[in-house]
Amino acid sequence: MTELSAHTPDLEPAFIDVGQNGNQNSGRRRIAVRARAGEGPGLFWLGGxxxxxKGTKALALDGWAAGQNRACVRFDYSGHGESGGAFRDGTIGRWLEEAVAVFDRFCAGPQVVIGSSMGGWMALLLARELARRTSNRASLAGLVLIAPAPDFTEELMWKGFSPEIRQEIETRGMWLRPSQYGEPYPIMRALIEEGRNHLVLGSAIDVGCPVHILQGAQDPDVPWRHAFALAHRLPADDVVLTMIQDGDHRLSRPQDIARMIAAVAEMK
Structure with a gap:
């Protein structure tokens, strides 16, 4: 496995504008993108x-792509990393609009889409969006979903919140959620309500390509049963679910990274 190092310098970001002022997704925002040129199938990273x-998995994936001369595209959602906009303005639909815009602009030919946590949901929504079209510049060669969290705003947040937290979100419009990874971050009422427009687990999900799910059995954020629920909604053929018995949510250990790379390498 090759990770980014002094021998593989990170790319400078490009920026594109997504959205229009006054639309339902709250106007234009500047999205930071790193697109590595190379051969196909290309790799498209969707973060959590x-x-x-610039997370461990994203950098490792890009480093491997550089070593294999594979194209690789990654970006920051609005309100994340180097992109513009405020995190509290983010919704699933807004971030999906950005993912589709980056995919359309920077990807051509077959693509392996790698989605981590929320990025797993985004990958499924991207596949659904591409299936609706009559033609696309890029297509899906496969999905690699790492601790995928489809419908998390409803299934893993709202349904798990206490009555007190729900009331705070409904009355104040937000709740500051503690995080073991850093500072508390806001959960906005708009995130919960708008997320209901994009739920996928209520019916069969046909993505039209092979899927490999990597899930940690010790994941405190996305329980392994959630991955099973997703697998049951996908076509029976071309779906692999790898359960990592001692794996957590991040799945960023060297052995986890190796599993991710191996899953990506299998997609042709």
Whole structure:
């Protein structure tokens, strides 16, 4: 496995504007993108909620792509990392709009989409969006989903919140959620309510390509049962679920990174 190092310098970001003033997704925002040129199938990284494209897995993926001369695209959602906008303005639909815009602008030909946590949900929504179109510049060669969290705003947040937290969100419009990874971050009422427009676990999900799910059995944020629920909604063929018995949510240990790279390498 090759990770970014002094021998593989990180790329300078490009920036694109997404959205229009006055639209339902709250106007234009500047999105930071790092696109590594190379051969296909290309790699398209979709990060998690409140994370950025300089995380351990994203950098390891890009480093491997550089060593294999594979194209690799990663970006920050608005309110994350180097992109513009405020985190508290983010919704699933807003971040999906950005993911689709970056995919359309920077990807061509077959792509392996790697989605981590919320990025797993984004990957499924991206696949659904591409399936609706009559033609696309880029197509899906496969999905690698790491601790995927489809429908997390409803299933893993709202349904798990106490009555007191729900009331605070409904009356104040937000709740500051403690995090073991850093400072508390806001959970906005708009995030919960708008997320209901994008739920996928209520019916079959046909993504039209192979899927490999990597899930930690010790994940405190996305329980392993959630991964099973997703697997049951996907077509029976071309779906692999790897349960990592001692794995946590991040799955960023060297052995976890190796599993991610191996899953990506299998997608042709």
């Amino acid at each position: 909620f409140n994370s950025d494209m």
